[in-house]
Amino acid sequence: MWKFLGHKDNKNSSPKDVQLDYSSIPTHIAIIMDGNGRWAKERNLPRSLGHKAGVETLNKIIKEASDLGIKYLTLYAFSTENWNRPPEEVSALMKLLAEYLKKQLNELHKNNVIVRTIGDISKLPNICVEVLEEAKEKTKNNTGMILNFALNYGGRDEILYAVKNIFKEYNEGKLSKEDIDNLAEQDFSKYLYTQNTPDPDIIIRPSGEQRLSNFMLWQCAYSEFWYSNIKWPDFTEADLHQAIADYQRRDRRFGGIK
Known part of the structure; x- marks a missing residue:
């Protein structure tokens, strides 16, 4: 039984409103959690309260994704570009991250979730690093849903990270020129932050924006996209079901034909 702190049920919508094919649930869902600041602005609230409301949505969606049997859930929580935001907003975000994991770690662990980062x-900040490392260590032997937090993450930065690691292994004699010449896509993927993680089947972005914002640029080659005008604090389990139902109606050909 999930008992997330701060969880609030939305009585205006129900996941049961959408019929899903439970034999075809996506393996990996990635979400760009967008719209917290605009949600707060619409209510004449500080942006920090928008982020706090977004954390409550986070609780609901993690629980629902796990209950649906989704194996991988990746959440874009803080990008390499987010450092350009006002220092007080960045500080509030980091504080929320640390508080969230401290409060929810035992619940995540009890429900067999594996916490990872990309x-x-x-x-x-040190307090965030410490609580993240604690969460990863405590849950590493679980066997349930893998929950990836994308933090200080950028798709371009990740590709550079992979190239630098390949060059490092070449200098150390672990890779030859011939190895690099024959490097296949699946080999390159092993050098990314997401190594051993399948590409996302669907990328969800609420808030009305229709762009990737430097998220999983390598991995999204054949991902499906689902956009919504709903801002992240208002995103519900029913919206997640709708995204999955729409995904299930799409014809994925991966460049070929059926």
């Missing part, structure tokens, strides 16, 4: 988390 991105260079070494640049985050």
Whole structure:
């Protein structure tokens, strides 16, 4: 039984409103959690309260994704470009991240969730790094849904990270020129932050924006996209079901024909 702190049920919509094919649930869903600041502005609230409301949505969606049997859930929480935001907003975001994991770690662990990160988390405040490392260590042997937090993450930065690691292995004699010449896409993928993680089947972006914002540029080659005008704090389990139902109606050909 999930008992997330701060969880609020939305009585205006129900996941049961949408019929899903439970034999065809996507393996990997990635979400660009967008619209917190605009949600707050519409209500004449500080942006920090928008982010706080977004955390409550996070609780609901993690629980629902796990209950649906989704194996991988990747959440774009803080990009390499988000450092350009006002320092007080960045500070509030980092505080929320640390507080969230401290409060929810035992619940995540009890429900068999595996916590991982993608991105260079070494640049985050120490308190965030410590709680993230604790969460990863505590849940590493679980066997349920893998929850990836994308933090200080950028798609271009990730590709550079992979290239630098390949060059490092070449200098150390672990790779030859011939190895690099024959490097296949699946080999290159092993050098990314998302190594051993399948590409997302669907990328969801609420808030009305229709762009990737430097998210999973390598991995999204054949991902389906689902956009919505709903801002992240208002995103519900029913919206997740709708995104999955729309995904299930699409014809994925991966460049070929059926």
